[in-house]
Amino acid sequence: MSTPTPRRNVLAIPAYVPGKPPAPREGLTTYKLSSNENPYPPLPGVVEAATAEVERLNRYPDMGAARLYDALAERLDVPTTHLAAATGSVALIYQLVQGFCEPGDEVVHAWRSFEAYPIAITASAAVSVPVPVDAEGRHDLDAMRDAITDRTRVVLVCTPNNPTGPALRQTELDAFLDQVPEHVLVVVDEAYVEFVRMDDPVDGVATYRDRPNVVVTRTFSKAYGLAGLRVGYAIAHEPIASALRAVSLPFGVSGVAQAAAVASLDAEPALLERVDALVAERDRVLAGVRAAGWDVPDAQGNFFWMAAGDRTPELAVAADDLGIVVRPFGREGARVSIGETEANDRVIELARSFPQL
Template sequence: MAFRHRQEIDTLPSYKQGKPAPRVEGRRSFKISSNENPFNPLPSVKAAIADQALGVINRYPDMRGWSVVERLADETGVKVENIQLGCGSTEVITQLVNLVAGKGDEVVYPWRSFEAYPIIVTTAGATSIQVPLTAGGSHDIDAMIAAVNEHTRLVIVNNPNNPTSTSVSDGEVRRLLDSVPKDVLVLIDEAYVQFNTDACTCVGMDMFREYPNVVVAQTFSKAYGLAGLRIGYAIGPEDVIDGMRKVALPFGVSAAAQAAAVASLDAYDELADRVNTLIAERNRVVSRLREQGWVIPEPNANFFWLPLDGRTDRIARYFEDAGLAVRVFSGEGIRITIGEREANDLVIDVCARIHSIAYPEALSV
């Protein structure tokens, strides 16, 4: 049907959710396509949802999410006025873009990066300026600086970057912040911050404390394992947070998500053990694959990247056939989430079998 609408939406691809685990006869299969936490929810988190949220689902949730906001303020040492919640950090990023950028305005970000960025920017009516990553899958900070002009309203740093898992250094982000006009905001998207083991990494909260134009976005979806409940947050200057609140989806963050977030902060030691297990697994898998000869950018999230260019689609089907749903970026590469140990072992096995298909040139040397 022909209907009147915004033509720019037609240019957008729909967000592609990671595929579910494929069905393989007689064998266990795994979903390692969405950077989710493979561990089951903690009993204490489930109990908090049951005790505090299930009995009140006939009521709207606290729109400001005070229990979470006050707790985050205590933990980070910032004021409650500096914190805003959203349905996942996807929503706080959306709030920020809607606040600062509309028709004629530009948002600069690395590419390839988080797939929601182009959707959020175009939906706001603004223009994406996608700055290609370096050959090694890192942010090209000089090119990002060069892309900033009088139309720029926001620059996004994704640390570590999804899907390449590369970290952005403290020095690089300072260089960017020192170059960008002070009335242009810089968002540091740290969805995977708890997995970042790079000694030189930029720490978003340090930047927030030192620069007036920094907003940090973090989420309960990854390290805290609450992806299904949709809760994330931004920490930023008071007036920015105030503006974000005006454009937020009313009542977006459910009472269940708020109860689970506070219970997860209470259980952080237990969750940190899980994070450390996933980091150890990531390092184990990546070093085994490198021993096999795979080229992999240094990973700093709960996933890693196989840059395969034109070989991507050919390689992808071997994972699928083995019962592994991975994230395939046709013509670019494959992103693999660290999952259960059994899933990780299967990744190592599949990669050993297909190395010569991925790197046919290795056969001739």
């Protein structure tokens, strides 16, 4: 007896592995450092705005996200028609590949990079072209340029790169973009842009203004602390933004999420204060981990990379023994989020008790 069968590309989709939550431990507070979550509660005014919207749950949300688009347009100085919202920036990656790739078209991206990239590519029956990051965990832009062929339709650039940590410089990105064919869509994924502290940082908005084939994706999940509400946005010229809106799930961004995002934008002073505090904690943790003998790549997000190689599973167990959960990636290494002060202290303890070989 025959049964319905999914398309072959659907059967080939790699599984997304979410960050594991910590198990309760008697007498020990446990911490989740496996999902790059913001340890702070929602910004001032956000819970009130979200609660007010909850009272209208019997109504559909604004499919046009007018208040959110107006707030973003004012903040970023872009037309509202150059914006597209979705359920987190990850949804925009799916929509971009779906909207711009025919089956068999190629998508070039660094690897290891964001875990959802090959999933989104395979789901759209496109072909993933992973380009290894260099020894410092950075995008190898020369190799990515060389990987572009006549079949390439999209290039994904993650800066800062998740999970390895380094970010690109604007001069590097500009030199790369100068060599990308104009018909190829380049996605600059800036999910962690608020945490970047370096010379010559990438300015995604300025880059999109000058280049019609560039789209920038950002999220409210990380710095703004709205991971549980799932709202992200893209900035792109009208043809690209229009295509994104066309393939988006109707009413995908809830009214509660829209209200919380607008309120978060209004709380910018508190946001900047919290981001600065997290960056200071990141620097403190990196100093402690490096002092313990670990060679850690530059970290420009709210996380860093521990290259443990074949010992990665053992590192994850050692972290769990200390009451912290990190995100292991096979036998390559583990990504560690910056969390509460006590959790961060335990990360430094982990680095001291589990030396890098």
